[in-house]
Amino acid sequence: MTRYESAKEIYAKLGVDTDAAIAKCKEIPVSLHCWQGDDVTGFDHDGPLTGGIQTTGNYPGKARTPEELLADMDKAMSLMPGKKKINVHACYAIFEDGEFVDRDKLEPKHFQKWVDFAKERGMGLDFNPTFFSHPMVKDGLTLSSPDEEVRNFWIEHGKACIRISQYFAEQTGVPCVMNIWTGDGFKDIPADRMGPRVRYKESIDAILSEPFDTNLVKPCVESKVFGIGVEAYTVGSAEFSLSYAAMNKDKCLPLMDNGHYHPTEVVSDKIPALLTFFPEIALHVTRPIRWDSDHVVLFDDETKEIAKEIVRCENGIDRTYIALDYFDASINRISAWITGFRSFQKALLDALCQPSEMLKELQDTNQMSKKMVVMEQCKTLPIGDVWEEYCRQCGVEAEGWFDEIQKYEDEVLSKRA
Numbered sequence: 001m002t003r004y005e006s007a008k009e010i011y012a013k014l015g016v017d018t019d020a021a022i023a024k025c026k027e028i029p030v031s032l033h034c035w036q037g038d039d040v041t042g043f044d045h046d047g048p049l050t051g052g053i054q055t056t057g058n059y060p061g062k063a064r065t066p067e068e069l070l071a072d073m074d075k076a077m078s079l080m081p082g083k084k085k086i087n088v089h090a091c092y093a094i095f096e097d098g099e100f101v102d103r104d105k106l107e108p109k110h111f112q113k114w115v116d117f118a119k120e121r122g123m124g125l126d127f128n129p130t131f132f133s134h135p136m137v138k139d140g141l142t143l144s145s146p147d148e149e150v151r152n153f154w155i156e157h158g159k160a161c162i163r164i165s166q167y168f169a170e171q172t173g174v175p176c177v178m179n180i181w182t183g184d185g186f187k188d189i190p191a192d193r194m195g196p197r198v199r200y201k202e203s204i205d206a207i208l209s210e211p212f213d214t215n216l217v218k219p220c221v222e223s224k225v226f227g228i229g230v231e232a233y234t235v236g237s238a239e240f241s242l243s244y245a246a247m248n249k250d251k252c253l254p255l256m257d258n259g260h261y262h263p264t265e266v267v268s269d270k271i272p273a274l275l276t277f278f279p280e281i282a283l284h285v286t287r288p289i290r291w292d293s294d295h296v297v298l299f300d301d302e303t304k305e306i307a308k309e310i311v312r313c314e315n316g317i318d319r320t321y322i323a324l325d326y327f328d329a330s331i332n333r334i335s336a337w338i339t340g341f342r343s344f345q346k347a348l349l350d351a352l353c354q355p356s357e358m359l360k361e362l363q364d365t366n367q368m369s370k371k372m373v374v375m376e377q378c379k380t381l382p383i384g385d386v387w388e389e390y391c392r393q394c395g396v397e398a399e400g401w402f403d404e405i406q407k408y409e410d411e412v413l414s415k416r417a
């Protein structure tokens with residue numbers, strides 16, 4: 001008997017069909033963020049990363065060109081099991097022959113290489129307007145700026161991104177999630193907390209007035225508690241973003257990033273709360289350490305709980321758009337990509353292998369002692385053997401893949417100046 005056959009029998013005793021779990025896991029798309037590959041630099045500016053987020057570390061070999069980034073992404077994806085989408089930020093526009101247009105003038109053609117790349121690999125694309133690392137971020141503000149010229153520039157950027165998202169969806173045949181996040185806020189106590197929020201609301205309204213097919217483009221608003229340099233006040237707070245999405249349910253989704261809340265809050269508990277009211281939601285899965293530090297996602301307790309809620313909630317898998325969002329510049333970036341993606345895949349597989357129906361029944365019949373005992377039992381089930389089988393069926397190694405990364409580092413990354 002193989003290890004998988006033995007594991008299958010152990011799970012079956014709890015009513016879990018591991019073959020079905022493996023088959024389901026292969027169907028769930030997880031969006032891989034292009035920005036882990038170059039520390040959120042992009043191709044449309046030379047300046048540093050600014051606007052409330054920060055990468056730390058200086059590991060050699062970062063991608064410097066579109067060709068290098070796409071090659072690195074390909075290498076990373078070749079070692080990941082499961083279904084992927086690709087998440088692109090607007091600052092990753094690829095210009096041909098010295099052409100340059102500013103963010104308010106971007107067109108689908110500036111992302112044609114991304115579209116070709118995704119289509120060749122049978123993947124969908126997600127998109128993000130880039131409201132940071134740009135001179136039009138004035139006094140730390142974009143869509144909420146009191147300066148009309150600044151606001152209009154960023155509204156035009158947002159509208160351009162809606163058109164590009166629609167193009168992505170039409171080209172790939174897969175809906176495109178378009179996430180609006182700005183770092184707008186203040187370092188110290190504001191005198192006017194409402195004015196920026198009213199302007200932010202009106203600016204998002206203006207962006208979403210751009211015509212688009214709501215079946216193809218899924219605009220989201222991402223909240224945040226605070227960012228570097230804007231410690232006192234964030235315009236797009238949790239209450240603001242959730243209220244905006246709730247009032248515009250027909251064309252906007254709430255996006256929760258699990259690094260964007262107070263450290264004792266958990267997104268796993270917020271998922272069923274939001275799915276009670278919203279037809280669809282979106283997630284950025286990350287790993288915060290003390291703050292929104294964007295460490296590489298691991299197979300840790302909260303990651304497992306997030307996956308369990310996606311799987312347990314009514315049609316949660318079909319109603320949740322999952323994307324990863326982390327950027328570690330202190331380690332091999334391709335290894336970071338793979339470790340985070342695999343960790344979330346593992347969490348999804350683990351969630352699909354839980355005896356969820358039985359546990360729910362125990363809860364609903366108030367058999368809490370037995371529920372606790374079974375939940376504890378589940379923690380030592382042989383998920384590693386199911387993972388091994390999942391990876392085998394997906395054509396990748398379960399473990400041992402780091403040798404490939406070391407080889408790529410020696411042969412390719414180390415040659416980059």
Ligand SMILES: C[C@H](O)[C@H](O)[C@@H](O)C(=O)CO
Nearest residue numbers: 035053128181257292325
């Ligand atoms: C680059 C992303 O848009 C960014 O990380 C955003 O989603 C975020 O989480 C900012 O803290």
Ligand SMILES: [Mn+2]
Nearest residue numbers: 222257284325
């Ligand atoms: Mn995020």
